[in-house]
Amino acid sequence: MPEELAVKIEELSITYKVNLEAKRTLKNAVMRASLGQQMRVRTVEAVKNLTIDIPHGSVIGIIGSNGAGKSTLLRCIAGILSPTEGRVIVNGKISTLLALGVGFNPALSGRDNIILGGLASGLTKDQIESKTDEISEFAALPEGFIDMPVRTYSSGMYGRLSFSVAVSMTPDILLLDEALSAGDAAFKEKSFERMRELCEEARTILIVSHALATVTDLCDTALWMHKGSMVAKGKPEQIVDDYLKFLNVGSLPSNLEDM
Amino acid sequence: MPTDQEFAPKIQVFEPHRAALPPLIPYIKEFWRRRVFAIELARFNDKAEYLDSRLGKVWLVLNPLLLGLVYYLVVTIIRGGGHTNGLTTLDHLLIGLFTFYFAQNCIIAGAQSITTGGRLILNQAFPRALLPFSSALQAFQQFLPTIPVYIFILVVGKYFYPTTQVPGWTWNFLWIPFILVCVGLTGFGLALVFATLNVYFRDTNKLLSYITRIWMYLSPVLWLPETLKGKSRLLLYANPLGPALTATSNVWIKGEGLHGLVIFGCIFWAVISILIGGYFFISRERDFAIRIS
Numbered sequence: 001m002p003e004e005l006a007v008k009i010e011e012l013s014i015t016y017k018v019n020l021e022a023k024r025t026l027k028n029a030v031m032r033a034s035l036g037q038q039m040r041v042r043t044v045e046a047v048k049n050l051t052i053d054i055p056h057g058s059v060i061g062i063i064g065s066n067g068a069g070k071s072t073l074l075r076c077i078a079g080i081l082s083p084t085e086g087r088v089i090v091n092g093k094i095s096t097l098l099a100l101g102v103g104f105n106p107a108l109s110g111r112d113n114i115i116l117g118g119l120a121s122g123l124t125k126d127q128i129e130s131k132t133d134e135i136s137e138f139a140a141l142p143e144g145f146i147d148m149p150v151r152t153y154s155s156g157m158y159g160r161l162s163f164s165v166a167v168s169m170t171p172d173i174l175l176l177d178e179a180l181s182a183g184d185a186a187f188k189e190k191s192f193e194r195m196r197e198l199c200e201e202a203r204t205i206l207i208v209s210h211a212l213a214t215v216t217d218l219c220d221t222a223l224w225m226h227k228g229s230m231v232a233k234g235k236p237e238q239i240v241d242d243y244l245k246f247l248n249v250g251s252l253p254s255n256l257e258d259m
Numbered sequence: 260m261p262t263d264q265e266f267a268p269k270i271q272v273f274e275p276h277r278a279a280l281p282p283l284i285p286y287i288k289e290f291w292r293r294r295v296f297a298i299e300l301a302r303f304n305d306k307a308e309y310l311d312s313r314l315g316k317v318w319l320v321l322n323p324l325l326l327g328l329v330y331y332l333v334v335t336i337i338r339g340g341g342h343t344n345g346l347t348t349l350d351h352l353l354i355g356l357f358t359f360y361f362a363q364n365c366i367i368a369g370a371q372s373i374t375t376g377g378r379l380i381l382n383q384a385f386p387r388a389l390l391p392f393s394s395a396l397q398a399f400q401q402f403l404p405t406i407p408v409y410i411f412i413l414v415v416g417k418y419f420y421p422t423t424q425v426p427g428w429t430w431n432f433l434w435i436p437f438i439l440v441c442v443g444l445t446g447f448g449l450a451l452v453f454a455t456l457n458v459y460f461r462d463t464n465k466l467l468s469y470i471t472r473i474w475m476y477l478s479p480v481l482w483l484p485e486t487l488k489g490k491s492r493l494l495l496y497a498n499p500l501g502p503a504l505t506a507t508s509n510v511w512i513k514g515e516g517l518h519g520l521v522i523f524g525c526i527f528w529a530v531i532s533i534l535i536g537g538y539f540f541i542s543r544e545r546d547f548a549i550r551i552s
Contacts, residue, residue, distance in 0.1 A: 001270065016549045025462040075548060079273055079384035082281075082545045088273040099381040107307035116303055119296035120383045 001089045006204035007054040011086035014047040046072040048228040059205045061215030064225035070208040074175045092172025106151035117165045139164040177208045212240045279542040290386040297389045301396035319401045320408045327353040346416045346423045354511045355480035357405040362446040363471045364398035369450025370457045377551045387544040391454045395447040426514025441525040442503045448532025451540035458550045479504045499528040
């Protein structure tokens with residue numbers, strides 16, 4: 001793999017089976033077996049034959065409608081899901097924010113949750129403890145909240161803390177799924193700033209977002225996916241424009257906010 | 260000495276696993292590298308579990324203790340029995356319940372660990388077996404305070420009833436760590452099986468509470484292992500916790516050492532549980548993120 005690449009994806013396909021049963025219980029399974037019935041499953045082709053090289057220092061925005069395979073792609077790059085075909089080569093340490101509030105036990109304090117989140121992502125206890133105050137400060141938690149149970153946090157505080165943990169891991173590659181919807185406008189601006197800093201340090205960012213304005217503001221490349229396949233890749237303005245035409249909606253500010 | 264870099268290489272390649280299992284050596288190395296996560300998760304979950312309870316961790320001891328007293332009333336007083344035998348029965352009941360609860364907590368908490376760790380699983384790539392392992396560590400942490408309580412009851416009982424057959428200090432107590440390791444490994448192995456089942460069938464945990472209760476009645480907790488004689492003793496060894504609970508009774512109640520068959524039974528069930536549970540869990544863990552999302 002060439003040194004300048006952060007992620008190399010070769011002919012990647014991800015297929016999985018979804019159980020269509022209303023109740024996934026042992027009782028139903030036994031009943032079905034006794035009646036000689038098969039379990040109802042549907043095969044989902046989440047990503048189809050995708051090949052892409054992502055150089056270090058790029059900020060890639062992945063857009064597409066629901067079910068396009070965007071989140072599945074990020075989970076595969078993170079090693080959470082395995083490829084069905086093809087392969088993914090990742091050159092660098094990954095930090096992820098693919099589900100908000102990840103690793104957080106609501107009964108525990110913010111500080112305890114930061115330690116758990118850091119350890120889960122592979123940091124040592126010393127490394128994560130040295131970052132706790134920095135994370136709390138970045139998340140702009142009101143005074144004293146860092147030592148209060150997370151269940152007492154507002155949804156904004158919860159989201160800001162999750163984002164702060166993800167960006168504080170000094171990752172080579174940062175994978176974000178709709179994370180920028182957390183927090184208010186001021187926090188969004190601070191998040192953008194932090195991500196620009198990461199880019200200047202030649203770190204790579206992949207963002208899945210329905211907020212098209214985020215993609216045009218922050219990303220240097222956009223990737224449009226539809227039903228598991230890559231439709232187009234290129235300059236964010238062009239790709240977003242094509243995507244809006246495909247959706248048959250204009251580029252009104254409201255459309256750019258959430259598509 | 261392996262380095263962190265060796266365990267977590269900078270370049271990672273994700274490919275389809277042709278065989279049912281992922282490459283096991285990197286898996287085990289990564290499991291070992293992240294052991295601190297499992298230890299801390301156990302510590303934090305333990306802390307969170309009793310945060311809102313006024314009596315806190317006292318429940319950990321109080322629950323099996325009260326249960327032991329109830330069973331003692333049922334088994335001894337209704338049936339009738341002398342003071343000395345009564346103390347032996349009470350001690351047997353308590354240490355049997357404490358040990359059985361250790362295994363039961365490993366299994367029940369471990370079985371829930373994947374479905375309750377959903378967001379962690381959706382966000383991070385790590386050996387998923389760390390979650391049931393953490394539950395087993397938590398169960399062990401919760402078991403530990405019951406030992407001094409048991410010893411206190413033993414000492415007080417011997418003071419009032421010095422003729423009791425329950426032993427004082429004996430070197431055979433050195434078998435106890437071996438028994439606990441076997442119980443922990445058996446519990447962890449079975450937790451891997453039930454954690455996997457619980458991902459596919461969400462009522463597994465409900466069923467587990469019935470299974471463990473019936474299992475306790477079939478185990479030498481309410482009755483002495485010597486009750487089974489001849490061929491029926493095979494039932495003792497067919498029970499994954501049978502040999503370990505027999506060993507518990509032998510050491511704690513009779514002060515005896517362990518004979519070959521009991522040692523073999525303990526090791527056999529620990530190894531078999533880990534092998535079967537490990538294979539079942541690891542071969543399916545790539546599916547977990549899809550099933551719980």
